[in-house]
Amino acid sequence: MYPLIETIYVQAAIACFAIFLLLQIMFFLRKYWIHSLEKQYSIVDRINALLPQTQCGRCGYAGCRPYAKAMSLGEQVNKCPPGGESTIVNLSLMLNEHKKTLDPAHGEFLQAAVAVIREEECIGCTKCIQACPVDAILGGTKLMHTVIESECTACDLCIEPCPVDCIDLIQLPPLKPLWQSPGTAERGLSGRSFVGGGSL
Amino acid sequence: MKLMRKIFSADKNVSYGRTIPGGIRPRAHKITSLRSRVMATPIPPVLIIPLNQQQGKASRPCVKAGDRVLKYQKIAEAADDSSLNIHAPSSGVVSMIQNHTTININAANQLCIFIETDGIDEEVPIPDTLDWRGMTSEQLLPVISNAGICGMGGAGFPLSKKIDSAIIPDIHTLIINAVECEPFITADQALIREHADEVIQGAQILQHAINAKRCLLAIESDKTDAIEALSNYADRDSIKLLLLDNKYPAGGERQLIQAATGKELPAGHLPAEAGIYVQNAGTVFSIYKAVVENKPCISRVTTLTGEALQTPKNFNALVGTQVSWLFDLCGIDNKTHSKSVAGGSLMGIELMDNSAPISQSTNCLIAGSLSEFPDIMPEQACIRCGYCANACPSGLLPQQLLAYSRCEEDELLAQQGLFDCIECGACSYVCPSSIPLVQYYRSSKERIISARQKKETSQAWQNRFQYHQYRIKKLKDEALSRTSAKPVIDKQQSADDPFSKEQAALEVAAAVARVKAKKGNVIASSAATDGSQSDGEPTA
Amino acid sequence: MTSYLGIIIGAALVNNIFLVQLLGVSSLFLSSNRLQNAIELALLNLLVLFLASTLNLLLFNWILEPLGLQFLSIICFVGISSSLTILILESIKRKLPISIRRQRLAFYLTSGNSAILGISLMNSNSLLSLPQSIAYNFGNALGFALMIVAFAALRLRLDCADIPAPFRGAAIQLISAGIVSMCLLGFAGLV
Numbered sequence: 001m002y003p004l005i006e007t008i009y010v011q012a013a014i015a016c017f018a019i020f021l022l023l024q025i026m027f028f029l030r031k032y033w034i035h036s037l038e039k040q041y042s043i044v045d046r047i048n049a050l051l052p053q054t055q056c057g058r059c060g061y062a063g064c065r066p067y068a069k070a071m072s073l074g075e076q077v078n079k080c081p082p083g084g085e086s087t088i089v090n091l092s093l094m095l096n097e098h099k100k101t102l103d104p105a106h107g108e109f110l111q112a113a114v115a116v117i118r119e120e121e122c123i124g125c126t127k128c129i130q131a132c133p134v135d136a137i138l139g140g141t142k143l144m145h146t147v148i149e150s151e152c153t154a155c156d157l158c159i160e161p162c163p164v165d166c167i168d169l170i171q172l173p174p175l176k177p178l179w180q181s182p183g184t185a186e187r188g189l190s191g192r193s194f195v196g197g198g199s200l
Numbered sequence: 201m202k203l204m205r206k207i208f209s210a211d212k213n214v215s216y217g218r219t220i221p222g223g224i225r226p227r228a229h230k231i232t233s234l235r236s237r238v239m240a241t242p243i244p245p246v247l248i249i250p251l252n253q254q255q256g257k258a259s260r261p262c263v264k265a266g267d268r269v270l271k272y273q274k275i276a277e278a279a280d281d282s283s284l285n286i287h288a289p290s291s292g293v294v295s296m297i298q299n300h301t302t303i304n305i306n307a308a309n310q311l312c313i314f315i316e317t318d319g320i321d322e323e324v325p326i327p328d329t330l331d332w333r334g335m336t337s338e339q340l341l342p343v344i345s346n347a348g349i350c351g352m353g354g355a356g357f358p359l360s361k362k363i364d365s366a367i368i369p370d371i372h373t374l375i376i377n378a379v380e381c382e383p384f385i386t387a388d389q390a391l392i393r394e395h396a397d398e399v400i401q402g403a404q405i406l407q408h409a410i411n412a413k414r415c416l417l418a419i420e421s422d423k424t425d426a427i428e429a430l431s432n433y434a435d436r437d438s439i440k441l442l443l444l445d446n447k448y449p450a451g452g453e454r455q456l457i458q459a460a461t462g463k464e465l466p467a468g469h470l471p472a473e474a475g476i477y478v479q480n481a482g483t484v485f486s487i488y489k490a491v492v493e494n495k496p497c498i499s500r501v502t503t504l505t506g507e508a509l510q511t512p513k514n515f516n517a518l519v520g521t522q523v524s525w526l527f528d529l530c531g532i533d534n535k536t537h538s539k540s541v542a543g544g545s546l547m548g549i550e551l552m553d554n555s556a557p558i559s560q561s562t563n564c565l566i567a568g569s570l571s572e573f574p575d576i577m578p579e580q581a582c583i584r585c586g587y588c589a590n591a592c593p594s595g596l597l598p599q600q601l602l603a604y605s606r607c608e609e610d611e612l613l614a615q616q617g618l619f620d621c622i623e624c625g626a627c628s629y630v631c632p633s634s635i636p637l638v639q640y641y642r643s644s645k646e647r648i649i650s651a652r653q654k655k656e657t658s659q660a661w662q663n664r665f666q667y668h669q670y671r672i673k674k675l676k677d678e679a680l681s682r683t684s685a686k687p688v689i690d691k692q693q694s695a696d697d698p699f700s701k702e703q704a705a706l707e708v709a710a711a712v713a714r715v716k717a718k719k720g721n722v723i724a725s726s727a728a729t730d731g732s733q734s735d736g737e738p739t740a
Numbered sequence: 741m742t743s744y745l746g747i748i749i750g751a752a753l754v755n756n757i758f759l760v761q762l763l764g765v766s767s768l769f770l771s772s773n774r775l776q777n778a779i780e781l782a783l784l785n786l787l788v789l790f791l792a793s794t795l796n797l798l799l800f801n802w803i804l805e806p807l808g809l810q811f812l813s814i815i816c817f818v819g820i821s822s823s824l825t826i827l828i829l830e831s832i833k834r835k836l837p838i839s840i841r842r843q844r845l846a847f848y849l850t851s852g853n854s855a856i857l858g859i860s861l862m863n864s865n866s867l868l869s870l871p872q873s874i875a876y877n878f879g880n881a882l883g884f885a886l887m888i889v890a891f892a893a894l895r896l897r898l899d900c901a902d903i904p905a906p907f908r909g910a911a912i913q914l915i916s917a918g919i920v921s922m923c924l925l926g927f928a929g930l931v
Contacts, residue, residue, distance in 0.1 A: 006742070011742075014745070048662075051658075052654070052658050053658040053659070053661040053662040053665065054661065055661070055665050063665065064662070086608075086651070093774055094774065094777070096774070096777060132668075133665055133668060134661055134664040134665050134668060135664060135667070135668045135671070136664070151660075151661070151664060153661050175650070178643045178646060178647055179639055179642070179643040180643075181579060181636060181639065181640060182579065581902055582902055603897075603900040603901055603902070604900055606900065606902075607899060607900040609900060612896075612900075
């Protein structure tokens with residue numbers, strides 16, 4: 001085609017360039033290869049990383065990982081109340097879904113909270129200890145039980161088993177709301193134009 | 201041009217800083233407050249001393265209501281190394297210890313010690329001056345921390361903690377920051393042109409304390425009166441002057457390091473890691489007073505300026521003086537006064553309550569009129585002109601940061617360098633659409649940091665949950681092995697006969713238990729967890 | 741060798757299957773706007789496009805033409821591309837989120853993609869030899885995958901930009917596609 005390219009030098013140069021490009025592509029794909037060797041790269045792990053890990057079961061599954069697995073098989077993304085709006089947005093972005101509002105059958109968005117045991121009424125039955133999915137309750141049979149505040153995920157699972165109903169869910173003080181620009185709010189620009197699902 | 205200056209400059213101890221990217225040149229508004237000398241204020245009737253004047257924990261008061269205190273007496277103890285020792289600025293009686301509004305953005309309404317002054321200004325007996333040249337840094341440090349000095353450039357970091365963290369790494373350059381690039385502020389310039397000798401001595405003390413190899417004093421090249429004063433007193437061997445171009449964020453710590461050494465400090469790293477230590481000139485003056493004159497820090501030079509004041513000037517004001525009292529001292533015209541600002545016009549905070557007291561890090565108070573601080577224009581659409589990118593001193597793209605802040609794209613914000621933003625306000629200053637860019641970036645930073653904390657908590661919960669599952673499994677296996685072990689105790693006879701049916705049954709049960717234990721005792725990896733729980737099926 | 745390079749670059753850039761020849765546009769607009777998802781989708785499409793068009797080419801040259809059954813070409817092409825798509829989707833199910841959530845949609849898009857059909861028909865009409873046709877298929881597939889990734893990146897920017905209300909969503913994407921195809925005219929004299 002071009003007489004210049006027929007010369008051996010230019011062909012050698014093109015070959016070197018092609019090898020260089022190939023190496024670049026290999027380095028790029030190496031990131032995926034390394035990740036696939038770690039546990040994180042499996043799709044269920046990636047979805048699980050976006051969930052809040054409260055292990056509360058409000059979505060209908062026994063923990064966050066089973067819900068992640070179900071979502072990878074086609075479950076709706078709008079079933080997690082503790083995750084808040086940001087979890088739904090992140091999940092729809094990752095799974096290429098249109099943005100949805102929270103499914104009201106699974107609850108409302110919650111404020112941060114912790115469970116607190118009223119120690120005067122506790123009888124030491126250990127039923128709440130068995131119910132807690134993250135072992136956040138300290139105690140033994142016929143001994144005082146107490147909730148470790150930093151580990152409590154406010155999942156609600158300890159409240160029902162308690163026979164004397166001595167556990168309360170105390171709301172933590174809400175964080176002050178982030179500044180919203182008045183210009184953005186009145187022009188309806190906050191958030192993105194569309195979330196997931198392509199454009200059509 | 202720079203090369204010519206370098207070749208033909210007669211003074212070999214003066215060097216010129218490199219240019220920094222971006223920056224703006226706003227109108228300086230500095231002439232009015234520099235017309236007179238620094239004056240000490242008369243003693244105000246009430247001193248309200250905040251217990252938390254800096255970033256860190258509040259100090260604990262060691263006096264109570266009704267006590268009489270003398271000048272320089274310690275009235276509050278440092279709670280830990282991030283808080284300061286506070287001393288009484290004048291003699292009087294502690295009337296109460298109550299909450300009051302202050303200028304500190306982290307603690308706007310905090311506990312303050314109220315002192316009603318008696319006008320006598322009686323001092324606590326002061327010990328003799330120290331010979332600091334013979335002291336090591338370990339001996340100098342308690343003197344400095346007792347004096348309760350914090351950074352006076354506006355940020356207010358406790359000085360003893362900063363020096364302490366700088367002793368271990370190798371500091372090769374000490375930079376004294378007298379740049380004062382922000383409009384309206386003239387406190388450091390006024391201080392230096394009158395007390396150049398003390399400032400230089402303080403710099404030498406600091407250099408000795410942190411064992412720096414060289415010391416630079418950075419100042420803007422148009423502050424000629426201060427430069428003259430420094431040239432008269434500068435010890436030729438120790439301190440070199442670094443003259444910088446008159447641009448706005450030239451005095452920011454990272455920009456100063458870039459101008460002095462040409463190196464950029466990445467976000468999240470301290471200057472001490474790069475071997476550089478930056479300190480404000482006013483703080484250095486307090487170090488001199490603390491070490492040489494043995495007087496703890498009770499006052500600072502504050503600029504009082506603004507069109508609404510009849511006599512704008514620099515005052516050597518006592519910590520705890522109320523802003524309204526200082527405004528009255530300068531003669532404030534309430535008709536033209538529209539806004540009070542603590543700090544400069546670009547990075548200062550608006551004061552809602554003029555009864556707030558000044559603290560150690562208040563370097564300027566502006567009683568502004570409407571012409572100096574016009575009403576905020578409404579925010580309009582971004583026209584993608586690019587002025588903001590030209591103005592950014594950190595070399596970021598404010599246009600893209602704005603777009604990503606609106607859409608809350610946290611990954612892309614971090615990638616574009618949101619955490620390198622020093623919030624100087626140069627981009628908002630030049631924006632023709634009056635978009636409040638700095639506010640967007642601040643709220644995005646808050647949101648990203650809280651999201652990261654949430655992620656850490658989630659990860660901790662997930663680890664706990666996995667350990668919980670492992671523990672339950674282990675208990676189940678132990679229960680299983682206990683039940684399968686029971687028949688061995690009852691049937692001792694069959695143990696002799698290796699071919700009996702019972703023996704075979706026992707061996708089978710033992711094997712089953714072993715396999716179950718082996719399968720179950722694997723730490724909950726993804727595959728194992730899937731197989732063992734009843735997942736995929738919604739529970740009620 | 742140079743003619744193969746010329747064919748690949750020509751098919752990928754100069755006569756880009758998506759923006760210049762305007763085939764397979766639907767698959768592009770329904771793909772993701774997350775860059776990682778888009779890269780996975782692009783790789784999937786690359787594979788499917790290349791393999792399907794090569795198989796169609798071989799089918800046409802070795803089976804249909806000698807037997808004189810050219811009139812069956814379109815049906816056979818569609819059948820082969822559908823079955824190939826299903827095979828590939830099933831085998832990479834675990835790794836790609838897009839293929840699981842929108843499995844049916846991805847199937848329709850990838851198999852019924854007019855790009856595959858277009859390339860296969862062009863192969864059946866062209867005068868290129870067999871290795872050259874394979875290079876041509878590879879070039880087209882490469883260009884298509886490139887455009888999917890480029891468009892996802894573009895969509896990311898469009899998502900966050902300050903677009904007037906009437907233009908948000910599909911409108912601005914179509915406008916940008918038009919502008920980018922005009923830009924691709926710059927490659928016109930390359931090969």
